[in-house]
Amino acid sequence: xxxxxxxxxxxxxxxxxxxxxxxxxxxxxxxxxxxxxxxxxxxxxxxxxxxxxxxxxxxxxxxxxxxxxxxxxxxxxxxxxxxxxxxxxxxxxxxxxxxxxxxxxxxxxxxxxxxxxxxxxxxxxxxxxxxxxxxxxxxxxxxxxxxxxxxxxxxxxxxxxxxxxxxxxxxxxxxxxxxxxxxxxxxxxxxxxxxxxxxxxxxxxxxxxxxxxxxxxxxxxxxxxxxxxxxxxxxxxxxxxxxxxxxxxxxxxxxxxxxxxxxxxxxxxxxxxxxxxxxxxxxxxxxxxxxxxxxxxxxxxxxxxxxxxxxxxxxxxxxxxxxxxxxxxxxxxxxxxxxxxxxxxxxxxxxxxxxxxxxxxxxxxxxxxxxxxxxxxxxxxxxxxxxxxxxxxxxxxxxxxxxxxxxxxxxxxxxxxxxxxxxxxxxxxxxxxxxxxxxxxxxxxxxxxxxxxxxxxxxxxxxxxxxxxxxxxxxxxxxxxxxxxxxxxxxxxxxxxxxxxxxxxxxxxxxxxxxxxxxxxxxxxxxxxxxxxxxxxxxxxxxxxxxxxxxxxxxxxxxxxxxxxxxxxxxxxxxxxxxxxxxxxxxxxxxxxxxxxxxxxxxxxxxxxxxxxx
Numbered sequence: 001x002x003x004x005x006x007x008x009x010x011x012x013x014x015x016x017x018x019x020x021x022x023x024x025x026x027x028x029x030x031x032x033x034x035x036x037x038x039x040x041x042x043x044x045x046x047x048x049x050x051x052x053x054x055x056x057x058x059x060x061x062x063x064x065x066x067x068x069x070x071x072x073x074x075x076x077x078x079x080x081x082x083x084x085x086x087x088x089x090x091x092x093x094x095x096x097x098x099x100x101x102x103x104x105x106x107x108x109x110x111x112x113x114x115x116x117x118x119x120x121x122x123x124x125x126x127x128x129x130x131x132x133x134x135x136x137x138x139x140x141x142x143x144x145x146x147x148x149x150x151x152x153x154x155x156x157x158x159x160x161x162x163x164x165x166x167x168x169x170x171x172x173x174x175x176x177x178x179x180x181x182x183x184x185x186x187x188x189x190x191x192x193x194x195x196x197x198x199x200x201x202x203x204x205x206x207x208x209x210x211x212x213x214x215x216x217x218x219x220x221x222x223x224x225x226x227x228x229x230x231x232x233x234x235x236x237x238x239x240x241x242x243x244x245x246x247x248x249x250x251x252x253x254x255x256x257x258x259x260x261x262x263x264x265x266x267x268x269x270x271x272x273x274x275x276x277x278x279x280x281x282x283x284x285x286x287x288x289x290x291x292x293x294x295x296x297x298x299x300x301x302x303x304x305x306x307x308x309x310x311x312x313x314x315x316x317x318x319x320x321x322x323x324x325x326x327x328x329x330x331x332x333x334x335x336x337x338x339x340x341x342x343x344x345x346x347x348x349x350x351x352x353x354x355x356x357x358x359x360x361x362x363x364x365x366x367x368x369x370x371x372x373x374x375x376x377x378x379x380x381x382x383x384x385x386x387x388x389x390x391x392x393x394x395x396x397x398x399x400x401x402x403x404x405x406x407x408x409x410x411x412x413x414x415x416x417x418x419x420x421x422x423x424x425x426x427x428x429x430x431x432x433x434x435x436x437x438x439x440x441x442x443x444x445x446x447x448x449x450x451x452x453x454x455x456x457x458x459x460x461x462x463x464x465x466x467x468x469x470x471x472x473x474x475x476x477x478x479x480x481x482x483x484x485x486x487x488x489x490x491x492x493x494x495x496x497x498x499x500x501x502x503x504x505x506x507x508x509x510x511x512x513x514x515x516x517x518x519x520x521x522x523x524x525x526x527x528x529x530x531x532x533x534x535x536x537x538x539x540x541x542x543x544x545x546x547x548x549x550x551x552x553x554x555x556x557x558x559x560x561x562x563x564x565x566x567x568x569x570x571x572x573x574x575x576x577x578x579x580x581x582x583x584x585x586x587x588x589x590x591x592x593x594x595x596x597x598x599x600x601x602x603x604x605x606x607x608x609x610x611x612x613x614x
Contacts, residue, residue: 001036005116006152007109009123009132012348013157014041017122020162029108040112042123042132043102047139049186050074053195065196065609067602071187073139075099109136113144121172122152124354126404127588128527130175131182148172155402156365157353158412164365181587184594188580188601192571193234196605197564201233204563204613211559230539233560236524236532237541239574241561243517244542244553247509254505257281260290261501264301264458264494268484272450272458272494280503287498293456294496301454303490311445314395315437315470317360318407321526322515324431329512329549334423336511336530342427343408350413351428356527357405360396367397369412374439377432380414385473388441396438409435433474441469445478450486454494508550521578567611570604 008014014031018024022033031039051072056062076099113119123129137145151172154165205211212229219225259280264272274293278285319327324343325336334342346352353366362370370377371390378384396407410432417425444467451459462483471478511533518529536542541557544550561572570576583600586592 003115003117004037004120005112005118006037006039006120006122007112007133008039008041009129010044011041012350013122013124014039016157016159017152017154017162020159021166029104030112038112038115039122040109041105042109042136043098043105045132046075046102046106046136047073048076049190050076053190054199064200065602065606067191067605068195071190073135075102106136106140110141113137113141113147116147118149119144119147120150120152120169121148121175122154124404125151125153125155125175127178127182127185127584128525130179131186134176134179135183151175155399155404155406156363158365158369160368161363161365177588177590180594181584184587184597185584188598189235192601192605193232193237196609197234197571198232200567200609201560201563202228202231204566205231205559208563210563229556231556231560232539233564233571234532235571235577235580236518236528237536238561238564238569238571239518239521239523239577240514240533240536241541241553241557242572242574243514244509244551245557245561247506248553251505251508254503256502256504258287258500258502259283260287261499262290262293262456262458263497263499264297264452264454265497266301266492266494270460270483272452272460274456274458287500290498294498297455297496299454299493299495301452301458301492301494303486303488303492304451304453304457305449306486306488307449309447310466311447313443313445313469313471314389314393315440315442316434318362318396318409318438319431319434320357320360320407321355322358322519322529323360324408324427325515325530326512327430328427329510329515332426333546333549335534335544335546336515337534338423339427340530342423343431346424346428349415351411351415352431353407353409353411354405355408356525357408358526359402359405360407361398361402362396362406362409363399363402364392364397365399366406366409367392370409370435371439373412373414374436376414377410377436380417381429381432381436383433383436383473385440385470387439388469389439393438437470437473440473441467443467443469443471443478448483450483452492452494458494508548508552510549511544511551512549514551517574521574522581523574523577524581563613564608566613567608569608571608 006014006017008017015024018031018033018039022037024031024033029040033039049071051068051070053066053068054062056066056068057070121130121133123133137148149172150169151174152165153168153170154162156162202211206228211231214227214229216227217225257280260278262274262276264274266272277283278287278290317323321340321343325339328334328339329336340355343352343355347355374387408431410428415428417428420428443465446464446466448462449459450462451457460483461481463478463481465478465480514533515529518524524532533542536557537544539556540554541560543552543554545552564572580597580601583592583597587594587597
């Protein structure tokens with residue numbers, strides 16, 4: 001028999017594989033599903049880049065631009081001078097515990113690779129999952145790459161989904177491009193953010209006395225080393241700062257402009273609106289022009305058209321990480337990073353699906369177990385309603401489109417709600433209720449649009465709620481706006497008026513909005529956006545008002561973007577960063593190469609470093 005080894009991304013994933021594929025027993029850091037099928041697991045990224053970016057291979061201080069020929073990988077070092085001095089801190093203890101797990105997993109994978117005849121890639125089915133697997137093997141076990149034969153495409157982690165994926169393994173080479181994209185992205189980000197961009201901008205800011213000194217240390221030779229505040233720039237960090245700065249600039253420099261709108265009101269109090277705005281930001285017309293239009297209108301209007309239709313609105317789509325972060329930020333002022341950590345903890349406890357998902361869809365397998373347990377969820381949450389939509393619908397269920405991770409949904413394991421922390425319970429209930437709504441009745445509304453003409457066209461709309469459906473469960477019912485019965489050709493008497501107003505500045509930027517902007521511009525991933533935002537808060541580039549969710553740029557952000565802009569850096573342009581992420585997608589699809597991407601990135605770094613600051 002061929003001895004097969006599946007390498008999973010994390011222990012929980014490996015355990016699910018083992019349970020689905022055999023009668024497992026845990027031996028050290030492995031799960032033995034059968035005598036010929038072992039499952040080993042990583043602890044996320046076991047290794048990372050540890051190359052010193054400030055000296056070359058001969059130990060000489062580098063000159064920028066600098067692109068190391070070789071990049072070394074290893075276990076990460078604990079960062080932070082203060083924490084190293086105080087090794088009894090919780091942060092250091094956590095680091096040591098994780099490092100111990102990583103070293104144990106590393107040693108076990110080494111042993112299992114030697115045992116196996118064939119290796120199956122079983123990490124998450126995305127670029128980071130491929131990166132976790134191949135970064136480890138290519139840098140530490142290159143001779144074992146010849147054993148890598150298959151890819152486990154388990155986009156569903158139910159037992160049936162795992163069994164089906166194992167029975168339909170695909171050649172590992174079919175997903176290798178995902179690794180190539182992740183690997184070159186990491187390399188390019190490191191070369192800009194760590195090796196070239198940060199040192200260059202720090203040098204500029206120090207020369208301008210715009211970086212705060214944190215202290216000095218005298219060497220034995222009498223020279224003095226000056227320490228400065230924490231500072232770094234990066235490919236995803238820069239657009240985030242630009243969004244915040246641009247919004248603040250737009251608010252502070254907004255000039256309110258008057259505008260006028262025309263309205264007509266009939267004898268029954270129905271208000272009709274004209275669709276043109278006089279004045280404001282986009283029109284040079286003024287109040288006199290509005291009055292001139294009024295003077296041409298008659299007080300008798302003709303009902304030009306009456307349009308009626310019914311609209312069926314299904315329940316909202318299932319949550320992905322970005323949508324959940326938006327919801328929690330808007331409704332509960334919980335940050336994106338906090339939401340991610342809460343969902344990760346719920347997953348670790350076995351109650352929630354994989355958190356870093358960009359999908360709002362599930363497969364037929366997930367739908368089947370949700371349907372089977374829907375009554376249990378309803379009882380747990382005291383959320384009773386009649387199950388109307390009990391067959392899978394494409395709005396929620398489409399296995400062909402679930403390529404990596406499916407939507408955020410509850411697992412088959414029901415928690416003791418009283419044992420959860422307050423925010424864990426809140427998130428669990430929100431996600432589970434959103435999931436259950438796909439079984440509820442759709443909302444049904446009737447809409448009427450009436451257009452009248454008295455020399456100018458005016459219109460009004462009416463809405464009637466016919467069936468509340470799911471909206472009744474979420475307090476999102478449409479409010480009735482009833483209209484009298486109208487007939488085409490009917491004459492009505494109207495009174496015209498001019499309503500004035502002034503333009504308002506844009507709303508302050510919120511965390512919810514910045515996440516949507518990043519997704520729109522295809523910058524970053526669900527896995528990186530929240531962490532990058534958190535680091536910008538911690539390093540005092542941006543501030544977050546916890547009570548409102550408003551993000552504001554701080555002095556460091558202004559200094560960083562000004563310094564980057566003075567060198568003509570493309571990294572301050574969100575469109576450019578988005579274009580690079582599109583290029584990475586082309587690599588994943590086999591339509592471009594890592595070499596082409598890295599060349600493009602290095603050309604920008606060289607131009608940026610060699611530019612004379614304005």
